[in-house]
Amino acid sequence: MNNAERTRRELMIRFIREFFDGTLADSIDRIPVELRPRTEEPNRCCVYKDRAMLKYRLMALMGFGMEEEKDESRQLKEYLADAVEGRNHTGPVLSVCTVGCHGCVDSHVQVSNSCVGCFARPCVGVCPKQAIQVINQRSTIDRTKCINCGKCMTVCPYHAIIRNPLPCEDACPVGAIGKGEDGRVRIDFKNCIYCGKCFRACPFSAIMERSQLANILTAMKSGRPVVAMVAPSVSDQFPGTIEQLFTGLRKAGFTEILEVALGAEMTTEHEAEEFYERMERGDRLMTSSCCPAWVEAAKRHIPDIVPMVSSTPSPMGYAGQLAREKYPDALTVFIGPCIAKRREAQNDPNTDFVMTFEELGALFAAREIDLISLEGEQLERPASVFARNFAHSCGVSEAILEQMGHDNPDANLPKIDGKFINGLDRKSVNLLKMYAKGKLPGNFVEVMACSGGCVGGPCSLAR
Amino acid sequence: MSETNKIKVEICLGTTCYVLGSFRLSALEEQLPPELKSKVDIVGCACLNVCHDRNYGNAPFVRIGERIVDNATVEKVIGVIQEIVSAGGTNE
Numbered sequence: 001m002n003n004a005e006r007t008r009r010e011l012m013i014r015f016i017r018e019f020f021d022g023t024l025a026d027s028i029d030r031i032p033v034e035l036r037p038r039t040e041e042p043n044r045c046c047v048y049k050d051r052a053m054l055k056y057r058l059m060a061l062m063g064f065g066m067e068e069e070k071d072e073s074r075q076l077k078e079y080l081a082d083a084v085e086g087r088n089h090t091g092p093v094l095s096v097c098t099v100g101c102h103g104c105v106d107s108h109v110q111v112s113n114s115c116v117g118c119f120a121r122p123c124v125g126v127c128p129k130q131a132i133q134v135i136n137q138r139s140t141i142d143r144t145k146c147i148n149c150g151k152c153m154t155v156c157p158y159h160a161i162i163r164n165p166l167p168c169e170d171a172c173p174v175g176a177i178g179k180g181e182d183g184r185v186r187i188d189f190k191n192c193i194y195c196g197k198c199f200r201a202c203p204f205s206a207i208m209e210r211s212q213l214a215n216i217l218t219a220m221k222s223g224r225p226v227v228a229m230v231a232p233s234v235s236d237q238f239p240g241t242i243e244q245l246f247t248g249l250r251k252a253g254f255t256e257i258l259e260v261a262l263g264a265e266m267t268t269e270h271e272a273e274e275f276y277e278r279m280e281r282g283d284r285l286m287t288s289s290c291c292p293a294w295v296e297a298a299k300r301h302i303p304d305i306v307p308m309v310s311s312t313p314s315p316m317g318y319a320g321q322l323a324r325e326k327y328p329d330a331l332t333v334f335i336g337p338c339i340a341k342r343r344e345a346q347n348d349p350n351t352d353f354v355m356t357f358e359e360l361g362a363l364f365a366a367r368e369i370d371l372i373s374l375e376g377e378q379l380e381r382p383a384s385v386f387a388r389n390f391a392h393s394c395g396v397s398e399a400i401l402e403q404m405g406h407d408n409p410d411a412n413l414p415k416i417d418g419k420f421i422n423g424l425d426r427k428s429v430n431l432l433k434m435y436a437k438g439k440l441p442g443n444f445v446e447v448m449a450c451s452g453g454c455v456g457g458p459c460s461l462a463r
Numbered sequence: 464m465s466e467t468n469k470i471k472v473e474i475c476l477g478t479t480c481y482v483l484g485s486f487r488l489s490a491l492e493e494q495l496p497p498e499l500k501s502k503v504d505i506v507g508c509a510c511l512n513v514c515h516d517r518n519y520g521n522a523p524f525v526r527i528g529e530r531i532v533d534n535a536t537v538e539k540v541i542g543v544i545q546e547i548v549s550a551g552g553t554n555e
Binding site for chain 1: 479
């Protein structure tokens, strides 16, 4: 576990504990100082920068980005008062804290000191732009010609050519993040798909997600019924059994609990039907639609594929409907490993808030709920194995295949020829553009933005 | 003392330890050097109740025999086991 993850989680635990103790308003402005006393070695350039970043991180936990800070002297407790009243969450779910941004250099390929100016000089030969010459016994890259393709890196027998990364930009599958003229990073929200890869990649923790913790905790504390809708990917996230997790969720303050896997069962059923309808009417291809980052990517970057994206609601969509019907007075909270779900929830009237697995872990820790020592709760109706596996890459297709086996044991209908995109990156986005143009075989494409499926999500607890 | 005379390694799966990294320690079993494999018995356990004294600063915790290891990582735990073994110690 790296320092950034650890700091984020410790801060969450403290925030939640003091929120429930009722001491947070008094202590919140002191937290950055207490966690980073002058006497300790700073992690950034100085202890004051450390504290400033903790302050912005606390703001993010209350749903505020640095962009909303109009008055720098405004105290955290004032933000807390706003958050408790629900006066937060107006901006996009991701935010760059430019104060923390290191201003990394632009990503580029360079020759290191390990170059020995060898006789074979494969780098010179492989360069498609003739950008490399050996000068004074050392390979030299002409920056005006270099396109940073990295071919020279792969052929160098001394590993002397390296890529100097800009981690957030390198991680973004759709080119939505990069450096502005001031050298600081900006997210272009016209292009952002909220996959959260930049959030994971930034070594300075400068990219933050706007949390809804304060809103959820406020509802719990006020005694309002709150439904936990737990994503299928929860299965490997916590110690103990799902029955113990249910007990833990109740102890933590949720009044009702719903497995989103039940929604996944509905998604599977309808998506299988939709697939047959589409194939019958002569469609060439259908893609899955349960990954919200993929749906955003299709809309923003591959318009040709949009008509092929399944119109079946996601498991969260169905689970939200179930929760609303069953508990009309309750607040609904989707709990998962995903940042893009925050975005999906903004357009879903049945999901009020989104909480991450990391936040749920912090909630259990703060409330001293020890899952493996709890008595498990009998589930009203456990979800099927296939639905619970939905969150693994290929899980959607497997569930649909299983469903088709039930519905059409000897159908004359076209067989599903499933393909999988296991994680979005620049390469797979290009592949999907080819699928859109009909240049690749297959009639069903399952797309998961995170490698391994939701279980590899940016806010998972145990990765 | 366990009847097999093995050193007992208890990984705290209490929520604080788990959230702050003990979930990574499930890799301990497979990363253990072969010569240590027969000498230890690795189990997960409920909260060891040490986190409460230290303001969460030092989780995750592992108990090796009677010894508490804080900030536990796979490497650190293996190091301590090796120390105990080379000192001729067991779970006693």
